[in-house]
Amino acid sequence: MKKVAILGATGLVGQRFVQFLSGHPFFKISALAASDNSAGKKYSQAVQWHLNIPIPDEVSQMEVQRCEPNIECDYVFSALPSDIAGPIEDSFVRAGYTVFSNAASHRLDQDVPLVVPEVNLDHLRLLDSQKTPGKIVTNPNxxxxxxxxxxxxxxxxxxxxxxxxxxxxxxxxxxxxxxxxxxxxxxxxxxxxxxxxxxxxxxxxxxxxxxxxxxxxxxxxxxxxxxxxxxxxxxxxxxxxxxxxxxxxxxxxxxxxxxxxxxxxxxxxxxxxxxxxxxxxxxxxxxxxxxxxxxxxxxxxxxxxxxxxxxxxxxxxxNTIRGAAGCALLNGEAYEVLRNR
Incomplete structure (x- = not known):
């Protein structure tokens, strides 16, 4: 089971990541990260929860961390707003993390795959052209x-x-x-x-x-x-x-x-x-x-x-499930299955 971190975990898309990753058969949430205002608080205290299900027990008391590349995890799912996502995601990629991003910052970069798995899964091969220590995959608007x-x-x-x-x-x-x-x-x-x-x-x-x-x-x-x-x-x-x-x-x-x-x-x-x-x-x-x-x-x-x-x-x-967190999670699942074949 791979350990995963969620960046921007307190926002609407971040909450969808929490919902879908809770009890996931491939991935286990090992870290939640958000703004400096939320860092240091328990997730249940930091988040204004908007979903019609309870906050999953496995993350409720987890301490929110800063969005810095010192998190223990195998994969990073980013729900950061596009106006701040770019440099933060870059720092994780430079530190060797594999990032699955919902943000617009890198979608049109020449060496970054922009993937909806049912549509263009083969574009994941573009990752081979990324020369950074880590990798980044994006999903569209x-x-x-x-x-x-x-x-x-x-x-x-x-x-x-x-x-x-x-x-x-x-x-x-x-x-x-x-x-x-x-x-x-x-x-x-x-x-x-x-x-x-x-x-x-x-x-x-x-x-x-x-x-x-x-x-x-x-x-x-x-x-x-x-x-x-x-x-x-x-x-x-x-x-x-x-x-x-x-x-x-x-x-x-x-x-x-x-x-x-x-x-x-x-x-x-x-x-x-x-x-x-x-x-x-x-x-x-x-x-x-x-x-x-x-x-x-x-x-x-x-x-x-x-x-x-x-x-x-x-x-x-x-829009917040298939159009955001769900597509990024599906990208992560496809990447995990394909790399282990």
């Missing part, structure tokens, strides 16, 4: 994860030429305390800082191809408009797709249903069905469907043909 998981079976079956996506993103994506209630109640905010830029670049790296020691980015056109809406958890995506080959509804649904690329690896956090097609015209909905697959499945619905090479659909991703 929360909305990007939902988008590329829905696009991958389409890309494999029909090719992609053009994507337009409009997001309706939950307030938990802004962290805690997030968006002020007077700003978001009875309102929609049609701007999320840096979000559209991430969604227009990250999918091209993820859905690109690994050539030697670099990623050749995908060449399809992608445009994004991101909105914050008064939903607690669950990002909705309205996606318009133009494909290279002709499509029909039956083939699209089959592509979604047949998409199960990780089943042979038996990863504990991987859902049996990573993409779930829901035929009801009113689906998916955050309140009803965000927790399918233990929050790790992306649900899709409202598939509507526009022409022989164009269609639209709606996708839903749980």
């Amino acid at each position: 929360c909305s990007t994860i939902g988008l590329v998981m829905a696009l991958k079976p389409i890309l494999d079956s029909f090719g992609l030429e053009r994507i337009h996506v409009v997001t309706m993103q939950a307030i938990s994506g802004a962290g805690y305390p997030g968006v002020a209630s007077l700003d978001i109640l009875d309102n929609v905010i049609p701007y999320i800082k840096n979000e559209e830029e991430k969604m227009m670049v990250e999918p091209k790296k993820i859905l690109g191809t690994l050539n030697g020691e670099q990623i050749k980015y995908a060449t399809f056109d992608i445009q994004a408009q991101c909105n914050r809406v008064p939903v607690q958890d669950g990002h909705m995506l309205s996606v318009f797709v133009e494909t290279s080959q002709r499509v029909d509804l039956e083939k699209i649904v089959k592509a979604f249903d047949d998409f199960r690329p990780l089943n042979k690896l038996s990863l504990p956090t991987a859902p049996e069905r990573p993409v779930i097609y829901l035929p009801d015209q009113r689906s998916p909905q955050p309140k009803l469907h965000r927790d399918l697959g233990n929050g790790m499945s992306v649900t899709v619905g409202r598939v509507v043909l526009i022409s022989e090479k164009r269609f639209r659909f709606v996708a839903l991703v749980h």
Whole structure:
């Protein structure tokens, strides 16, 4: 069993790491780290717990440490905010740690894999080009994860030429305390800082191809408009797709249903069905469907043909589970299984 540390353990994403790593068959939480204000306190005293389960007993009385590379562990899971994550994660990598990061700081670095395991697990080979004592693997933006998981079976079956996506993103994506209630109640905010830029670049790296020691980015056109809406958890995506080959509804649904690329690896956090097609015209909905697959499945619905090479659909991703901690944890599981083969 590998010992793991969580950086940023008191935040919303850090709490999801605690939830999913508690009792994990591969990993054991050996350290929790957070800001200097939390360091030295018991975790139960330092954290403002927001999940609808109790704080796991195994970490409740654990003393919170500083985010410094003197922690006894095999792997590090980083839930640090992007504005401070870069130099802290760098210090751990220089000290020889393997870091699985949810932050944006290193996602587009040439030698850093940006991975959603069901989509581009082979990109982990990019780690061989990292010349540092340790290694770093990143996962994408929360909305990007939902988008590329829905696009991958389409890309494999029909090719992609053009994507337009409009997001309706939950307030938990802004962290805690997030968006002020007077700003978001009875309102929609049609701007999320840096979000559209991430969604227009990250999918091209993820859905690109690994050539030697670099990623050749995908060449399809992608445009994004991101909105914050008064939903607690669950990002909705309205996606318009133009494909290279002709499509029909039956083939699209089959592509979604047949998409199960990780089943042979038996990863504990991987859902049996990573993409779930829901035929009801009113689906998916955050309140009803965000927790399918233990929050790790992306649900899709409202598939509507526009022409022989164009269609639209709606996708839903749980932003703090699959869109954040869950994806990073799955990266860690895949790395552990593959390196021991």
